[in-house]
Amino acid sequence: MSANFDAFFNEIQSKLGTDAVNRSDETLTRYGENTMPGGDRRPAGVVYPASTAEVQTIVRAANTHKVPLYPVSTGNNIGLGSRSASKAGQVIVDLGRKMNRILEINDRLAYCVVEPGVTYQAITDELMRRGGQLMLDVTSGPPQGGPLGNALDKGAGYTPYFDHFGFACGMEVVLGNGEVLRTGDGSIDSDKLVNWHTSKYSFGPILDGLFTQSNYGIVTRMGFWLMPRPPAVQSFHFTFPDDDDLEEVIELCRPLKMSNFVPTLFRVANDLYLSASEGQSKEYGSGKAFSTEGRRALREHFGLGAWNISGAFYGPNEAAMAPMIQRVRDHFMKSGKARYIDHEQAKSIPTLQVAINAFSGTPSLGELGLLKWRPGGGNIWFTPGTPMDGKIANEFQHLCRKIYEDHGFDYTVMNVCGARFARGLHVITFNREDADESKRADACYRAMAKAFAERGVFVGRAPLDYHDMHFAQTMPGFRQACTAIKQALDPNGVIAPGRYGIQ
Ligand SMILES: Cc1cc2nc3c(=O)[nH]c(=O)nc-3n(C[C@H](O)[C@H](O)[C@H](O)COP(=O)(O)OP(=O)(O)OC[C@H]3O[C@@H](n4cnc5c(N)ncnc54)[C@H](O)[C@@H]3O)c2cc1C
Incomplete structure (x- = not known):
């Protein structure tokens, strides 16, 4: 019908x-x-x-x-x-x-409950209005994005509460058949819901995950855990001069995350990821990838390296964090190649200020400048992961860099590093008003997706244009299970x- x-x-x-x-x-x-x-x-x-x-x-x-x-x-x-x-x-x-209300903020148990339209900016403003004791982990993307849609798409931030789905607790969902489902402790058939947004692992199967990156229901409210806002944030930054230093950078980051000595994730961004936020490419129109000389000039101009590492500590004041900063500094400096940028210096470098904002639970617009690197507004994100193994990360860098260059694009990436795994946020910026460039951007994404899948590496999120292609890359049992759940719920x-x- x-x-x-x-x-x-x-x-x-x-x-x-x-x-x-x-x-x-x-x-x-x-x-x-x-x-x-x-x-x-x-x-x-x-x-x-x-x-x-x-x-x-x-x-x-x-x-x-x-x-x-x-x-x-x-x-x-x-x-x-x-x-x-x-x-x-x-x-x-x-x-x-219309559904944009903050339904609850529980100051004592540090969680909030929101409707879908609540933005990162709105919740941050409200938390500040209440005295700023708590903060919501934010993205470094649009402040008008929101925690509910972001968590459902498995988005992430950079503080210890970076895992937005992981730090969500309790959903209300309208299923495809029109029925309402409450997940977690909310599933009890009662009007009194005491632990809906405090306990994730309640009776029965954990159904929440079914509503991420899927189409089984429409989520109408969700709880999120809030982090106590630290009195002071002290960031640290290092630059490394060469592309191949990525191998060593990953090896240096891993132990600091494995022991959780550094509480934030590491942002390991390449030169173009940071400098592209600051203006349009001067080489646009050459039909080629941005030149090595051009990259060198940008690095000098902005005081950056081929790779740029950012992380942060939290504490009662600057002095209390000084020994931790010193330990990280000693750790990175033993490479003999790193250059240290301290918190105060970083505040005057706009692209590093973006990192400080992200570590501080402050939504900001700075990174959106990236999208103007080429005219025409086109951008798509390719998001494969790499294990926190320097050699493998470097092999993936070589693979992607070549595919970008073969298609005439500028390799622009940030690896967001945890203990065992890093998400590689690769942005392809292109002139969407130019048919040939759009075609090349599409081909570039597909070539990377194919190359990574052949090596057993999947993406974390995908632009809508590629959902069918990626679904076809999954094993038959996965596809059958997804289809069966769809038939049951919708x-x-x-x-x-x-x-x-x-x-
Ligand atoms: C420069 C830049 C930096 C970025 N940085 C980050 C970053 O640091 N971290 C990050 O995670 N992302 C980042 N992003 C990506 C993106 O902009 C954000 O993740 C954004 O918050 C997601 O959009 P949203 O919150 O508006 O969700 P929406 O657009 O509202 O939702 C996303 C998708 O989820 C589904 N969905 C939404 N609401 C519901 C619902 N109620 N029920 C069922 N399904 C639903 C829909 O299919 C929708 O398309 C960045 C983007 C840019 C351009």
């Missing part, structure tokens, strides 16, 4: 009011926009629920009229799809417009068909 959009929108308008639907030409254009090479994805309409009950009404109407929905929370998934749907012609469920397949490859 085919979709009956008119009947669907009529039903939503009659039940939720006329302002719950927008199908104007301008709105459809805006919601279809994204930064990927595959082009915009114009939706069939946008609906704006104001409550969980209204989300249920929308999902039930979608089942009746066989209409595909696509939920977004704040819709700031820049480089991965923005607020475009999996496929053109789906109906965007914009939860952020039998008519109304929620985001195609998201992360699941139909």
Whole structure:
């Protein structure tokens, strides 16, 4: 049976009011926009629920009229799809417009409960208004993005609370069949929910993970654990001069994370990742990757290295952290190649200030400058991982650098390093208004995805353009399980068909 959009929108308008639907030409254009090479994805309409009950009404109407929905929370998934749907012609469920309340902040137990539209900026502002005793781990991306959508896409930050799904606790979900599910301790059939947002491992299977990078339900509220805001943050930074120093850098970072001596993750960014935030490429138009001489000049200009390492300590004051900083300094300096940049100096280097903000739970716009490195606004993120093994990390660097260069792009990457694993955030910036460049960006992403899959390495998140391709890279048993769960929870397949490859 085919979709009956008119009947669907009529039903939503009659039940939720006329302002719950927008199908104007301008709105459809805006919601279809994204930064990927595959082009915009114009939706069939946008609906704006104001409550969980209204989300249920929308999902039930979608089942009746066989209409595909696509939920977004704040819709700031820049480089991965923005607020475009999996496929053109789906109906965007914009939860952020009306469901944007901070439902609870528990100062004693340090958690908050939010609706989908609450942004990083909004929650940080509210926590500061209450005296700044607590902070939410943020991304170094858009401050108008939000914790709920980010955690559902398995996003991450940089403090000890970096794992946004890991530090989430308790969800409310409208399943594809219209039923409401509460996860964790919230699953008890009671009106009194004491531990919903404090206990993750309650009775029965852990269902929360089913709603990350999937399309089984629409999440309408979620709890997040908050970190006590440290009285002082003291960052440290090192530069290394050569591309191949990555091997040694990874070897140096690993033991400091393995013992958890350094509480933050390490941001290990290359020269272009940091300097590209500060202006458009002067070599754009040459058709080639940014030159070695050009990179050298940028490093000198910004006081950076080929690789730039940032981390931070937390403590009562600067003096208390001085011995820790000294220990890290001794550790890195024994390489004989590192140059140290202290916290005060780093504050005057805008791209290092971005790292300090991220370690301090402060949303900031600085890193978004990266997207203007080339004109035309195109950007996609390729996010493979590497074990924290210097030799392997360096092999992957060589592999990616060559593929970028073969396609005429500038190798731009930050490795976010933990104890055993680093996520490689590779951004491909390209001129989306240039058809040839868009085609090359697409080919570049696909070539890297293929090369890494051949080596048994998968991505952490993916731009919408590549969900089908990556899903096809999974083992048959994984695909069958995902499809079976979809059929059980969303039998008519109304929620985001195609998201992360699941139909
Ligand atoms: C320069 C730059 C730096 C960045 N840095 C980081 C970083 O440090 N860490 C990081 O994680 N990301 C980063 N990003 C990526 C991205 O911008 C953020 O992760 C952003 O917060 C995600 O978008 P959002 O919060 O607006 O989520 P949304 O766009 O609202 O949601 C993301 C996706 O999740 C699904 N979804 C959303 N809400 C729901 C719901 N209620 N129910 C079911 N499914 C839902 C949708 O399919 C949606 O497309 C960066 C991006 C840029 C451009």
